[in-house]
Every structure is written in structure tokens, then in C-alpha cells.
Amino acid sequence: MSDEKPSPPSMRQIAQALGISASTVSLAMHNDPRVANSTREQVQAYARIHGYRLNPALTGMMSQARRSVRSEYVETLGWINNWDHPDYFIHRGVDFQRELWKGAETRAHSLGYQLHSFWQAAPKMTGKRLSDILIARGVRGLLIPPLQKSYGHLSLQWENFTPVALSLTLTRPRLHAVIPDHFINMRRILRKLKQRNYQRVGLLLQQKYDDRLDNRISSAFYQYQHTLPPEQQIPVHNSPAENCDRPIRDWLATYRPDAVITLGIYRHLRDLDVGDSDYSKRLGIALIGFAETDQGFAAIDENAYEIGKAGVDVLVAALNRNERGLPDQTATTLINGKWIDGGTLAETTKPASPF
Numbered sequence: 001m002s003d004e005k006p007s008p009p010s011m012r013q014i015a016q017a018l019g020i021s022a023s024t025v026s027l028a029m030h031n032d033p034r035v036a037n038s039t040r041e042q043v044q045a046y047a048r049i050h051g052y053r054l055n056p057a058l059t060g061m062m063s064q065a066r067r068s069v070r071s072e073y074v075e076t077l078g079w080i081n082n083w084d085h086p087d088y089f090i091h092r093g094v095d096f097q098r099e100l101w102k103g104a105e106t107r108a109h110s111l112g113y114q115l116h117s118f119w120q121a122a123p124k125m126t127g128k129r130l131s132d133i134l135i136a137r138g139v140r141g142l143l144i145p146p147l148q149k150s151y152g153h154l155s156l157q158w159e160n161f162t163p164v165a166l167s168l169t170l171t172r173p174r175l176h177a178v179i180p181d182h183f184i185n186m187r188r189i190l191r192k193l194k195q196r197n198y199q200r201v202g203l204l205l206q207q208k209y210d211d212r213l214d215n216r217i218s219s220a221f222y223q224y225q226h227t228l229p230p231e232q233q234i235p236v237h238n239s240p241a242e243n244c245d246r247p248i249r250d251w252l253a254t255y256r257p258d259a260v261i262t263l264g265i266y267r268h269l270r271d272l273d274v275g276d277s278d279y280s281k282r283l284g285i286a287l288i289g290f291a292e293t294d295q296g297f298a299a300i301d302e303n304a305y306e307i308g309k310a311g312v313d314v315l316v317a318a319l320n321r322n323e324r325g326l327p328d329q330t331a332t333t334l335i336n337g338k339w340i341d342g343g344t345l346a347e348t349t350k351p352a353s354p355f
Helices: 011-018 022-029 037-049 056-069 095-110 127-136 182-195 216-225 245-255 264-271 277-282 304-320
Strands: 075-081 113-119 141-144 162-165 170-172 176-180 201-206 237-239 259-262 284-288 298-301 332-335 338-340
Touching: 011 022, 011 037, 022 037, 075 095, 095 113, 095 304, 113 127, 113 304, 141 304, 162 304, 176 182, 176 304, 182 216, 182 259, 182 284, 182 298, 182 338, 201 216, 201 245, 201 264, 237 245, 245 264, 259 264, 264 277, 264 284, 304 332
Parallel strands: 075 113, 075 141, 141 162, 162 176, 176 332, 201 237, 201 259, 259 284, 284 298
Antiparallel strands: 298 338
């Protein structure tokens, strides 16, 4: 008696067994929304039980063939701008925002798509109206860049779209996301400071900044501080957005950190009068994020351009699987940053030990 397993059925054989057409089986296996949910589930269950699987190489070639045949049509990916001006990300905003758009736009074009920004915060714009506009434009895939406010939510007719977020600012609904690896980036900064023998390191952030990142920066910092003796531990200073120089000066004068990890808006730390000009000159500074205005500073470049590219990759892969609506289980892709040496830190004095 042979121990060989029976060969998996063909798509045509599945169709015959279920009493439907082969084209319906193909659409169901590719999660095409034109097939009823009950039919799709029936087809996929039968295929799973009998060992049928799609050939990913063939699927990819067929997708490419279809794009080649319809070369005059370029599908649009939607970029949902939640900020208070329609030009944010494209022409306005900080370097991170503009690099995010550039990376996404470049990758979209290389894959045969175009990227178009839709202003969700336009006057009288509602979730239903924006959804209707997107559907009328034939937009299936959406990229959701950082929202203007933390803990934000968007109301769209999600069942019609394949969405991917590019930040943690969107809390409702939860989506697949591509973001900087804030925790590892912070650990890398701390490791660089340890290499340079900075023992008392402070963290200076703007109020609510870390909230936008799910507190991942402060989590990495507190984990590191837990390994230090009490005399080397310095409390995090969350600065107000305005009139911040005096509280920062008082914090520096009270705790006198050897180095400070901070944001580009606080590049002027050494210029603050703390009553000791020699101390101010020695103060090490490392930045979270890097912009053109930060030239000469030691920093982590969060790789916004690569995040934009990766976001499109994740989105297009989901479109090729014909995924629609909100995911049952979300996945997050983390992009590592790049260390940039600068004159705001001393030269290396000792090798780093792991922490």
C-alpha cells in the first residue's frame, strides 16, 4: 500500500467540487471583495483541507502582467493629511514629515503607482465625504502619516480600503504600521554616550512628545537608569512648549548632567546661563532625530525616507493579497535609525559595555 499523499486539487477541480466557476475560486483565493464572504470562506476552507495553495511566484507574475497590459492606467495610493494645511508633508512641516512623503512617493512611483495627498482636515470635510471621494477616485490603498494630535482617530468607511499607518498617533482604529524603532534608537544613543564615558545622562523632552511615541523613548531611558547607581540617575524633564528656558536652566543647574539627550528645538542648551560657563561648554548633547538645521550635532537620524518607502512596500503587499478593511491582528514594522557623529560629544574614551 502506498504511503504517498494524494496530490492537491487544481483550481478547476475545486470549482467542480463546489459547483462554482474556476474564476470565482481564483477571486476567492485572492480575497477579492467581489466574492461573497460565505463563498470565499467555503472556497478557502476546502482548499486548506485538501492542501491547495496559491503559487506566490505565479501570482506575482500575473499581477505584473496585468499591470503591463493596462500600462496607461496608474493606480493612486491615498495619503491622508490630517494637519491644518493641505501642503503639510509635501512642502510644509519639519524635515521628518517631508522626508516621509518623499520616501513614500519615490517607492510608489517605482512600483507603478502614484501617491496623492487628500486633506482630511479641509473645511466641512467628513469621514463619509472623504471616503466617497476616495472611492470615486478608485483609491484602494491608504497611508496614514502622523496625525497633528496624539491619541487621534479617523472615521472612514474602512471596509473599502487597505490602510497602513506611519506613526503611533492614530489609536482608533488600530492598523498595520511602519514606524521608527524609538526604543532601539534611544538605546543606541545611550550606548554612544557610554562609549564616551558620560555617566550622568539627562533626558529633556517637550511635553507630550513622548506620548506620541507610546512612551518608548522614556521607557528605554528608564530601563537604562535602572542599571545605574542612584547618584547617576537624573529625572526626565518634560518642558512646556513655551517659556521653557527658565525651567530647563533650573533643571540643568540642579542635576548638572554630563550630557543631555534632547530634541532639535533645544539645540541652544549650551547658551543657557546656569552660572558656570565651563560646565556649559563641556555639556554633551545628542539629538533624537536629525534635520538640516542640526548639522554638527551628534544625533540619531530616524530614517523618515526609508520609513516612507517601507510603508508603501507593506501597503502594496497587502493590496496584492487583496486585503480589505481593518486587520484582525495588526503588525508593526520597525525601522532602525542611523547614528550621526557630531562635535557636541567628546571623543571616545572607553569601550561600551552592554546594558
